[in-house]
Amino acid sequence: MARVVIFGSLRAFTNGEGEMEIDAQTTRELLRKLATLHPALAETIEAGVSLAIDGEVFKEAWFTPISAESEVVVMPLMVGG
Amino acid sequence: MKQDFKILGTRPIRPDGLDKVTGKAMFGSDKSVTGMLHARILRSPHAHAEIVSIDTSKAEALAGVKAVITGDDFADVENRWARYTMQNCMAQGRALYDGHAVAAVAAISKTVAAEALKLIEVEYKILPHVTDVDEAMAPGAPVLHEGVKARKLGDDVSGNTVGYYSFGHGDIEAGFANAELVIDRTFKTAAVHQGYIEPHGCLADLGGDGRGELWCSTQGHYMVREVCSEILGIDSSQLRVTASEIGGGFGGKTTVFIEPVALKLSQKAGKPVKLVMSREEVFRASGPTMSASMDIKIGMTKAGKITGAHAKLRYQGGAFPYQMVMMGAMSAFAAYDLEHVQAEGWDVMTNRPKMISYRAPGAPMAVYAVESVMDELCQKLELDPIDTRLMNAAREGTKSSYGPTFKAIGLVEALEAAKAHPHYSAPLAPNTGRGVSCGFWFNFGGQVSVSMAINADGTVNLIEGNPDIGGSRASISMMAAEALGIEYDRIRTIVGDTASVGFSDVTDGSRVTFAVGIATINAANAAIKEMCKRAAKIWEIDAEAVEWVDGAAQPSGHNAGNFPPMSLAEIAATSGKTGGPIAGHHEGAPDKAGVSFGVHMVDVEVDPETGFTSIKRYTAFQDVGKAIHPAYVEGQIQGGAVQGIGWALNEEYIYGEDGLLQNPGFLDYRIPVASDLPMIDAVIIEVPNPGHPYGVRGCGETAIVPPLAAVSNGVAQAIGVRMFELPMSPPKILKAL
Amino acid sequence: MRYVVAKDSREAVALLNTGENARLLAGGTDVLVQMKLGNKAPSLLVDIKAIIGFSDISAENGGFRIGAAVSGAEMGEHAGLKAMWPGVVEAVELIGSTQVQGRATMVGNLCNGSPAADAVPAMLAAGAVARIEGPSGTRDMQVADLLEGPGKTKLGKAELISSVYLPARPERSGDAYLRFIPRTEMDIAVASAGVNLVLDENGCVLEATVALGAVAPTAVMVPNAGAALVGSPLEEQALEACAAACEAACNPIDDKRGTVEFRTKIAGVMATRAAKIAYTRAGGQL
Amino acid sequence: MSKIHITTQVNGDAVEFLCEPDETLLDVLRDRLNLTGAKEGCGTGDCGACSVTLNGRLVASCLVLGAEVAGSEIETVEGVGTADALHPVQQHLLDHAALQCGICTPGIIVAAKALLLQNPNPSEEEVRYWLAGNLCRCTGYDKIIRAVLSAAAEMRGENA
Incomplete structure (x- = not known):
């Protein structure tokens, strides 16, 4: 089970829950399960999010493998200049 | 990871160099084709107005005019972000800022096009406007767009508040309770423009068969293709976009401003259309980055350990919804290993041109505020600014303030290099101060x-x-x-x-x-x-x-x-x-770009009689992972530093009570000139990025993040008074003295 | 728009007198900018650069006459002029970039009527005299008497300035011009001062003229500031009195380039600093 | 509006063109003579990207009318050097990586060449003030100044 961390303001859509465990092999599976678990988050996920998996930031990648020991931080989609 | 390089680390001449020193290189406005028309755009003279009617008949009747368009010529676009982009290129119903496009003309010459603009009659009904971030966020402010307020926000903020983000961990109140000194300050920074020397320019040819060719100056021609084909309702395969040489972008050319207009004019006229912005149009209707109002609170022990940190960032991003304050909230405390930290941010709309990225978008202002408070804490507690930053520095394994745990990073190495550099121990002349600041960018x-x-x-x-x-x-x-x-x-x-x-x-x-x-x-x-x-x-x-x-x-x-x-x-x-x-x-779609940290050090001299600040010495340290071509890496660091110096000292969007931009030109939008500066010593630090076969990290953006606070901290030492607002123009400094 | 090259000043005056919206073109560094920005749309541009004498710097009665089409760069390259009126030359050389210097003229700077024009306070301090050609002939007028208000001079209909005369000067004299700008180059003066001094054999100020720019609707002479310096070897007290007189003479506006408070304070600072330079140039020892 | 016929010399070649009375030299060079090396960054003389020399004098070509240049000698970046015979300023800008986007580069080259013709041994400060009207947003000027100083040294026969 990967440890999923929801960043501050997104917790408004998870009833204040900041951390949870989700069983997923890939980022896509994790995001699907997250959206099912917390339907209020679905809109944000649909609009695009970035994920930090064990410290590395992944932008819009569905099939990045996630291990049971992984820490996944869900963040808004990042942009640059 | 590969270590023994034959070519990496050398400094060969760039492949496009010869063309660029002989005048051959073709930029956005350098291409012409036979039979092309010249286009011009008519822009709103009001900060906020309903467009009651537009009469283009006289312009259309002028000899040599081949097409006139207004917002009515664009069909609705389903995707709301593409719709905002389209409406930023050409107003529909309402002009939302001074300079907002309301009509465009294509004619046989620039002279005829300019003449035709004068013949377009627009009836405006002036609406209340707001250009300041705190005023725009307050309940009761004129709201730019209804129904886009960020979810879950209360009545204490206006409908202009389109984004709310919060990052952090721990319990900040507990953190502040452990502090021996807590400093809580409010900062303001002005909106600044990317200031690329090449105005936006393009040559569009969209035929009746739906096939198009577009030549333009852009940071991403695929982005241009996707956005334009969506706005014009054509297949992206049918629109071939060629990126010209680009005369600077710094984030400002990551969207479109004129390309859909040129394509639409070309489609209507059945001829190629060249459209080039004037410098005034660049300032009024492209860029800039956000202005900011920020509260920073940091608690520290007498020994220099940060016990708690809290940032509240309010960013002003212009006339359409946007999402950028989150990058500021994520960057604010990224340099530090903190147990109790929270960074919050609000994105706010105003009657100003829609913001677009500017080099490390959102980070420089937030880091300026944080690093200013860090400096004041060090000053009050009589601590060495570099030692204190080293004591709190993020390193491999640090759980960052924005969530992820850092892999190998080079902040400690950059701070140590700064401390050991002769600049740090050089004596200071009278009226001179030395400022230091950290900076950070994610890289993608x-x-x-x-x-x-x-x-x-x-x-x-x-x-x-x-x-x-x-x-x-x-x-x-x-x-x-x-x-x-x-x-x-x-x-x-x-x-x-x-x-x-x-x-x-x-x-x-x-x-x-x-x-x-x-x-x-x-x-x-x-x-x-x-x-x-x-x-x-x-x-x-x-x-x-x-x-x-x-x-x-x-x-x-x-x-x-x-x-x-x-x-x-x-x-x-x-x-x-x-x-x-x-x-x-x-x-x-590679990830693992590897974050980059920098440390800048500057000596500034302030003339006590005039408030004029001059940069006497500047040294920038940055972890770039691996410098492929060190000369261009140095150039990125030097250029970023100087843009930051401009932001700190003189650059600003100045609005009057009427909501009109007062300085849309290089005369009064004051970017640094050659005589304003000393040499900029760029020190490359190489802590390889494990996510790249050669260890590369991005290097272009980090360099604009530290200079704002470095200069401000230097000024604070030089004059004995701390400034809380950028730019620190001479009238402001003299007033503070 | 028509473009006409005038052969002589009589033709130029006649063209100005046609009733068209005519503008003169010498260096063009202001009129072409105004046209580009849409602030001015003349129907006739009269180029005066080909008129004989208009591009000359000539010695006259111990002083120098500078033609209306002489560029800043040409003034800066004229050793005799620079030696005699260094303050005026440096004021002209501060207008714009090197590129602008290649074209911009001192007379054009005067005719624009800008309160912030760099050349004007230096010309006022120098006692410069403008030669005016018009429908009723030629006349001379003190530059100080020409100034009217922002964008305005007292030139009559169809009149033009053909040259400016900088008079001969006595021994032990020196002038200087300083301006404050937010950067080191490329800005319009926020406040400026031209100072012209004549010293006696003991190094005391015998005559002093102080003029300020960008702090009133026109550049202004400040007789009290000059008087404060007379009789002094430029000691601190005299300089403070000079600065105070300058501040008292200020009537600036608040705008994007500076506040009333700032311009007022800086005017005094610029005047005292310029006075010190002028004093040294006149042979005084500070 | 009737056009004006002008005969002049650009980069050593005799040229003639028709222009509108209000057309700038920059527009003429770019639109009528297809010499797009000079760039329009501002159109108001504030950025220096359009620098050319007119009868040997450095000017902003956006502040000169096409109609004014009859019988003149104009040099643009296209006339400064050729691929196999670059001017030292061009070569040193390349060697020092003193350009990033390259839009200001033509103006810098024309301006720096004009400086070195009249002052073969400029100080760093003199180079900085001479080039103050040539805005560069990419480089922070450091490498440009170094390149001009080392081109000057080479032209004086030093460090060749």
Whole structure:
């Protein structure tokens, strides 16, 4: 089970829950399960999010493998200049 | 990770250099075709007004006018972000800021087009406007767009508040309770423009058959294609976009301002249309970045340990919804290893041009505020600013304030280099102060495509899809040469148009050398694999028994066979007989871009009688992972530092009570000139990024983050008074004295 | 719009007198900018650069006459002029970039009527005299008497300035011009001062003229500031009195380039600093 | 509006063109003579990207009318050097990596060449003030100043 961390303001859509465990092999599976678990988050996920998996930031990648020991931080989609 | 490089770290001449020093290079406004028309845009003279009616009949009747368009010529777009982009290019119903486009003309000459603009009659009904972030966020402010307020926000903020973000961990109140000194300050920074010297320019040709050609100055021609085809309702395959040479972008060319207008005019007139912004239009209707109002509270022990940190960032981003304050909230405390931290941010709309990214968008202002408070804490507690930052510095394993746990990073190395540098111990003259600041940027990977062809004469053509904004064709050629094991000048790298190579994201996030580099290395490896196969065929041995060493195929060991190495040129020469052309390509979306930290140090002198600040000495330290072409890496660091100096001292969007921009030109929008500056000493630190085969991190953006606070901290020491507002223009400093 | 090259000043005056919206073109560094920005749309541009004498710097009665089409760069390259009126030359050389210097003229700077024009306070301090050609002939007028208000001079209908005369000067004299700008170059003066001094044999100020720019509707002479310096070897007290007189003479506006408070304070600072330079140039020892 | 016929010399070649009375030299060079090396960054003389020399004098071509240049000698970046015979300023800008986007480069080259003709041994400060009207947003000027100083040294026969 990967440890999923929801960043501050997104917790408004998870009833204040900041951390949870989700069983997923890939980022896509994790995001699907997250959206099912917390339907209020679905809109944000649909609009695009970035994920930090064990410290590395992944932008819009569905099939990045996630291990049971992984820490996944869900963040808004990042942009640059 | 590869360590022994032959080409990386050298300083060859860039492939496009000759064209750029002889005037041959073609930029956005340099292309012309026979029969083309010239276009001009009519812009709102009001900060906020309902467009009651537009009468274009007199303009259309003028001899030489071939097409006139208004917002009515654009059909609705389903995707709301594309719709905002379209409405920013051409107002529909309401003009939302001074300079907002309301109509456009294509005519046989620039003179006729300018004449036609004067004949367009627009009836405006002036509406209340707001340009200040705190006023726009307050309940009761004129609201730019209804129904876009960020979810879950209460009535204490207005409908202009389109985003709310919060990052952090721990319990900040507990953190502050443990502090021996808590400082809580409010800061303001002005909106600043990217200030590229090349105004936006394009040449559009959209035929009646729905096929189009577009030449334009952009940071991403695939982005232009996607956005324009969506706005114009055509298939993206039918619109071929070619990126011209780009005369600076810094984030400001990661969207479109004029391209849909030129395409629509071309479609209506049935002729190619050239559209180039004037400098005044660039200032009034492109860019800028956000202005900010920020509260920063940091608690510290007497020994210098940060016990708690809290940031509240309110960013003003202009006339349409946007999402950028989160980058500020994520960056604010990224340099520190904190147990109790929270950074919150609000995105706010106003009657100003819609913001677009500017180099490390959102980070410089937040870090300015945080690093100012850090400096004040050090000053009050009589602590060394570098030692204190070292004590709190983020390092490998630190759980960052924005969530992820850092891998290998180079902040400690940069701080140690700064501390050991002779600049830090040099004596200071009277009226002079020395400021230090950290800075940070994430860096991105993103989508990328590279196609490489091995020619029969042993040379290599490489096509990539990212506009070369500051020498990337050189660094990409170098990585290709390194990977293939051949000389740099045997490779020609070009930026392909949207029909010649696969999709690539915009040139942003300091991603090009990183992402295109990975794709280039992978493309080279694919070509190498094929070349090994050809050698194996020629030698009649197993392909697995061939390896690639120093630019040549060779048997992997004595058992594999006894053949002399066969060079790339030799394999290429016979490729027609061994199975046809040899190529390699790679398409992907690499991540693991590797964050980058920098530390800047500046000596400033303030004239106590005039408040004039001059930069006397500047040294910038930055972890870049691996510098492919060190001269261009230094150039990125130097350029970023100077943009930050401009932000700190003189650059600002000045609005009057009437909501009109007062300084839309380089005369009164004051970017630094050569005589304002000393040499900028760039010190490259190399802590390899584990996410790249050569250790590369992006380097372009971090450099603009530290200078704001470094300069401000220097001024604080020079005059004994701390400034809480940027720019620190002479009238403000003199008033504070 | 028509473009006409005038052969002589009589033709130029006649063209100005046609009733068209005519503007003169010498260096063009202001009128072409105004046209580009849409602030001015003349129907006739009269180029005066080909008129004989208009491009000359000539010695006259111990002073120098500077033609209306002489560029800043040409003034800066004229050793005799620079030696005699260094303050005026440096004021002209501060207008714009090197590129602008190649074209911009001192007379054009005067005719624009900008309160912030760099050349004007230096010309006022120098006692410069403008030669005016018009429908009723030629006349001379003190530059100080020409100033009217922002964008305005007292030139009559169809009149033009053909040259400016900088008079001969006595021994032990020196002038200087300083301006404050937010950067080191490329800005419009926020406040400026021209100072012209004549010293006696003991190094005391015999005559002093102080003029300020960008702090009133026109550049202004400040007789009290000059008087404060007379009789002094430029000691601190005299300089403070000079600065105070300058501040008292200020009537600036608040705008994007500076506040009333800032411009007022800086005017005094610029005047005292310029006075010190002028004093040294006149042979005084600070 | 009737056009004006002008005969003049650009980069050593005799040229003639027709222009509108209000057309700038920059527009003429770019639109009528297809010399797009000079760039329009501002159109108001503030950025220096359009620098050319007019009878040997450095000017902003956006602040000169096409109609004014009859019988003149104009030099643009296209006339400064050729691919096989670059001017030292061009070569040193390349060697020092003193350009990033390259839009200001033509103006810098024309301006720096003009400086070195009249002052073969400028100080760093003199180079900085001479080039103050040539805005560069990419480089922070450091490498440009170094390149001009080392081009000057080479032209004086030092460090050749």
